[in-house]
Structures are given as structure tokens and as C-alpha cells.
Amino acid sequence: xxDKNDDNLSLPKATVSKLIKEILPQEVKxxxxxxxxxxxxxxxxxxxxxxxxNDICGKDNKRTIAPEHVIKALxxxxxxxxxxxxxxxxxxxxxxVSTKTKSSKKFENLGKPTEQLIKEQQxxxxxxxxxxxxxxxxxxxQQQQQLQLQQQGLQPPQTNPQLPNHSENNxxxx
Amino acid sequence: LPLARIKKIMKSDPSVRxISWEAPxxxxxxxxxxxxELTARSxxxxxxxxxxxxxxxxxxHGVSRVEAFDFLIDVLPRDEIKP
Numbered sequence: 001x002x003d004k005n006d007d008n009l010s011l012p013k014a015t016v017s018k019l020i021k022e023i024l025p026q027e028v029k030x031x032x033x034x035x036x037x038x039x040x041x042x043x044x045x046x047x048x049x050x051x052x053x054n055d056i057c058g059k060d061n062k063r064t065i066a067p068e069h070v071i072k073a074l075x076x077x078x079x080x081x082x083x084x085x086x087x088x089x090x091x092x093x094x095x096x097v098s099t100k101t102k103s104s105k106k107f108e109n110l111g112k113p114t115e116q117l118i119k120e121q122q123x124x125x126x127x128x129x130x131x132x133x134x135x136x137x138x139x140x141x142q143q144q145q146q147l148q149l150q151q152q153g154l155q156p157p158q159t160n161p162q163l164p165n166h167s168e169n170n171x172x173x174x
Numbered sequence: 175l176p177l178a179r180i181k182k183i184m185k186s187d188p189s190v191r192x193i194s195w196e197a198p199x200x201x202x203x204x205x206x207x208x209x210x211e212l213t214a215r216s217x218x219x220x221x222x223x224x225x226x227x228x229x230x231x232x233x234x235h236g237v238s239r240v241e242a243f244d245f246l247i248d249v250l251p252r253d254e255i256k257p
Binding site for chain 1: 175176179180182183184186187189190191192193194196197199200201203204205206207208209210212213214216217220221226227228229230232233237241242245246249250251
């Protein structure tokens with residue numbers, strides 16, 4: 001990836017160019033040199049606000065720079081105009097994030113602890129296994145009956161009470 | 175603007191310890207507005223000079239119009255100021 005040295009830490013040029021183009025009239029261009037200068041100014045802006053927010057955070061006896069520290073820093077340093085627009089975006093993002101976490105928590109709060117879910121799963125597996133075994137046994141039984149029938153075929157025909165069972169077994173196997 | 179990059183820039187200050195996840199988001203938006211304002215103010219000078227390309231001297235003039243931008247004095251090249 002690109003430079004990760006603290007001294008060379010910067011912002012993506014393409015993004016900054018895009019922002020510049022957004023505000024300028026179509027026929028006005030911005031040279032790369034000028035764009036780079038704007039970029040440097042922006043990095044310096046981050047340093048400034050960050051440092052101020054950090055001070056405010058410290059005075060607040062907190063260790064983590066929170067949104068309110070950033071907002072206060074903007075105000076203190078003369079960027080109060082940005083605050084309303086910045087908080088609008090932040091509130092919108094918070095709403096989106098809380099909607100996402102709510103929908104994922106829907107599944108977590110069905111009321112069953114994991115242990116119970118595992119037990120239920122094991123029960124289901126056991127049921128499935130026994131159902132499979134029963135059908136396997138039923139198949140074996142069917143084969144035996146068929147063999148018997150074949151053997152009986154060599155003998156005089158008799159009413160075979162097993163014939164209805166034979167068709168029933170067929171249905172079961174399907 | 176990429177939040178991870180903003181966070182790294184913030185952390186390049188050794189006195190900065192922990193940053194809430196929301197902070198880089200606020201910074202990203204604030205930076206956007208900063209770039210837009212700086213560009214717009216610079217363009218005023220470009221337009222007055224009847225040019226169609228934003229130059230570094232325009233940025234310097236744009237900065238000089240706003241008191242809040244005084245912190246940029248050290249970043250700007252001083253020898254490029256054109257009347």
C-alpha cells in the first residue's frame with residue numbers, strides 16, 4: 001500500500017479533486033499543484049481540530065475523543081458554521097447504525113439460550129437418525145419379503161397376507 | 175474521505191490517545207466542508223483575476239480572507255502571493 005509514515009500521511013488525491021470539482025464552475029480548472037496545496041491545508045485542519053478536541057477531552061477528564069469534543073473544538077476555532085451540517089450527517093449515520101444493530105439483535109433475542117438450542121439440535125439429529133434407520137430397516141424387510149415371494153413363486157400360489165404390506169412399504173420408502 | 179486515513183492523521187499526534195468511532199466520521203464531513211469553503215473562496219480571486227485555472231496564489235488569497243484560516247500561514251508558500 002502507499003506511504004504509512006506519519007510524516008507522509010495524507011488524503012487521497014482523487015477524492016479531494018472530486019470535492020474541488022463539485023464546487024467549481026464547469027469551465028474552471030484546478031491544477032494538480034493547487035489541489036495538493038488544498039490537500040495539505042486539509043491535513044493541517046485535521047491536526048488543528050484534533051489537537052483542540054484532544055485538549056477539550058483532557059479537560060473533560062475523558063480518555064477518548066468523543067463527538068462532543070470535536071464539535072466544541074470546531075466552535076472554539078471559528079468553524080461553528082460547520083457544526084450544524086456535520087451533526088446532521090452524524091445523526092443520520094447514528095440512525096442507520098442503530099437500525100442495523102436492531103435488526104441483527106432481532107435474532108439474538110428469541111429467548112433461547114445457546115445451550116438449549118444445542119440440545120434441541122441434538123434431539124433433531126437423533127430423530128432424523130432414527131427415522132433414517134427405520135427406513136433402512138424397512139428396506140431390508142422389504143428385500144427379505146421379496147426373496148420370500150420369489151421362493152414362494154416356485155411353490156403353489158397361496159393368499160399372501162404380506163402383499164398389502166409390500167405396497168405399504170413401497171409408499172413408506174417413498 | 176477515508177475514515178481510517180483520518181484516524182491515522184489524528185494519531186500522528188502523540189498526545190492523542192483514544193478516538194471514539196464517531197470522531198473520524200465528524201472529521202470527514204468537516205474536512206469536506208473545509209475543502210469546499212477554501213476552494214470557493216479561492217475561486218473568487220481566480221474569477222477577479224479573469225483566469226480559469228485555480229492557482230496557488232488564489233488559495234493564499236482565499237486563506238487571507240478568513241480569520242479562522244490563519245492556522246494555515248505556515249503551510250502556505252509565502253513567495254507566491256501575487257497582487
